Amino acid sequence: MTDDNLVSAYVADAELDAEASVRPKRLDEFIAQHRVRDQLDLLLKGAMRRGSPPDHILLSGPPGLGKTTLANIVAAELGAGIRVTSGPAIERSGDLAAILTSLTEGDVLFIDEIHRIAKPAEELLYSAMEDFRVDVVVGKGPGATAIPLDVEPFTLVGATTRSGLLTGPMRDRFGFVAHLDFYSPADLETLLHRSARILGVPITDDGATEISGRSRGTPRIANRLLRRVRDYAEVRADGVVTVTTAREALTVYDVDALGLDRLDRAVLTALVDSFRGGPVGLSTLAVAVGEQPDTVEEVCEPFLVRAGLLARTPRGRVATGAAWHHLGRTPPNGTFAADNAPAPDLFSIDVDEP
Numbered sequence: 207m208t209d210d211n212l213v214s215a216y217v218a219d220a221e222l223d224a225e226a227s228v229r230p231k232r233l234d235e236f237i238a239q240h241r242v243r244d245q246l247d248l249l250l251k252g253a254m255r256r257g258s259p260p261d262h263i264l265l266s267g268p269p270g271l272g273k274t275t276l277a278n279i280v281a282a283e284l285g286a287g288i289r290v291t292s293g294p295a296i297e298r299s300g301d302l303a304a305i306l307t308s309l310t311e312g313d314v315l316f317i318d319e320i321h322r323i324a325k326p327a328e329e330l331l332y333s334a335m336e337d338f339r340v341d342v343v344v345g346k347g348p349g350a351t352a353i354p355l356d357v358e359p360f361t362l363v364g365a366t367t368r369s370g371l372l373t374g375p376m377r378d379r380f381g382f383v384a385h386l387d388f389y390s391p392a393d394l395e396t397l398l399h400r401s402a403r404i405l406g407v408p409i410t411d412d413g414a415t416e417i418s419g420r421s422r423g424t425p426r427i428a429n430r431l432l433r434r435v436r437d438y439a440e441v442r443a444d445g446v447v448t449v450t451t452a453r454e455a456l457t458v459y460d461v462d463a464l465g466l467d468r469l470d471r472a473v474l475t476a477l478v479d480s481f482r483g484g485p486v487g488l489s490t491l492a493v494a495v496g497e498q499p500d501t502v503e504e505v506c507e508p509f510l511v512r513a514g515l516l517a518r519t520p521r522g523r524v525a526t527g528a529a530w531h532h533l534g535r536t537p538p539n540g541t542f543a544a545d546n547a548p549a550p551d552l553f554s555i556d557v558d559e560p
């Protein structure tokens with residue numbers, strides 16, 4: 207992972223091990239998201255009392271907020287085995303049938319990115335979810351026969367960052383749907399203290415506050431910034447993560463006080479300095495920062511919009527008053543939101559569906 211995507215919500219392969227070391231294993235270690243936690247707690251305890259698997263569970267929400275973590279927690283709380291696969295990995299319905307028929311009673315089947323599952327496999331999944339059986343077609347052409355096979359009662363846990371792309375029939379087959387929201391800075395502070403304890407990193411309260419404010423409401427980013435600040439504190443200071451080491455480290459890594467990285471700031475600076483705040487078209491803006499329009503649109507804009515720094519209007523991209531202020535400039539009169547209304551609540555806006 208390069209410095210440039212230190213605040214990306216997506217996980218890099220190289221950091222999977224680092225993530226696993228701080229991943230909560232049980233529901234009571236899972237920070238915040240109290241509503242989801244309470245509901246899950248009831249669902250799982252109810253099922254265990256009855257001695258039958260709980261309803262199928264759909265977890266939706268932006269990357270890095272804890273869907274995979276919760277899927278594993280569900281299995282751990284049930285004392286069940288877990289099989290893990292993903293929508294893109296299931297290319298043929300036969301692949302899925304093989305997985306389903308090998309499940310043992312009570313297993314959890316976790317399908318990540320379930321919105322990307324191929325259509326024939328999705329249809330097979332319907333009957334497995336509903337009736338715990340699948341029809342496996344053997345042979346081709348007129349001689350093909352469908353052999354019904356039983357599937358042991360199991361719980362499907364599906365995860366998606368794009369719940370809007372799920373088909374209606376798919377969504378209807380989940381008895382429990384949980385939507386994960388962005389975390390408040392206070393929740394991320396709690397999370398950072400927990401991770402620091404596990405990693406054996408001394409951290410002060412103001413150090414945690416400093417990092418939490420730059421983490422874009424996302425646990426994955428908070429943990430990643432903590433690892434980088436730890437490096438800095440160990441190499442350039444006495445190993446303690448304080449407000450000072452956090453600030454210095456994140457300056458080195460180019461993550462600013464709002465969690466914007468170099469490209470985010472380049473976009474805002476171009477908008478403000480070269481286009482007087484806009485409106486300006488996406489492709490013109492992308493050329494100005496030397497990036498592909500897709501990168502600007504998909505990597506930078508979602509957070510800039512959520513943070514109330516950039517607006518997409520029919521005439522193009524516009525810097526808000528908050529963006530001018532963030533760059534230390536005074537917005538001219540008439541700037542979009544130049545009255546500088548309070549920044550929108552960063553953590554309650556649903557950006558699941560672009």
Ligand SMILES: Nc1ncnc2c1ncn2[C@@H]1O[C@H](COP(=O)(O)OP(=O)(O)OP(=O)(O)O)[C@@H](O)[C@H]1O
Nearest residue numbers: 225228229236237269270271272273274275425426
């Ligand atoms: N509520 C939480 N409490 C503590 N740590 C958390 C919490 N939520 C997420 N994390 C941490 O954040 C990291 C990312 O979480 P996770 O992998 O579950 O995200 P995800 O929603 O599955 O992301 P993606 O959409 O990219 O698959 C994990 O390493 C986990 O340690």
Ligand SMILES: [Mg+2]
Nearest residue numbers: 273274275318
């Ligand atoms: Mg995941």
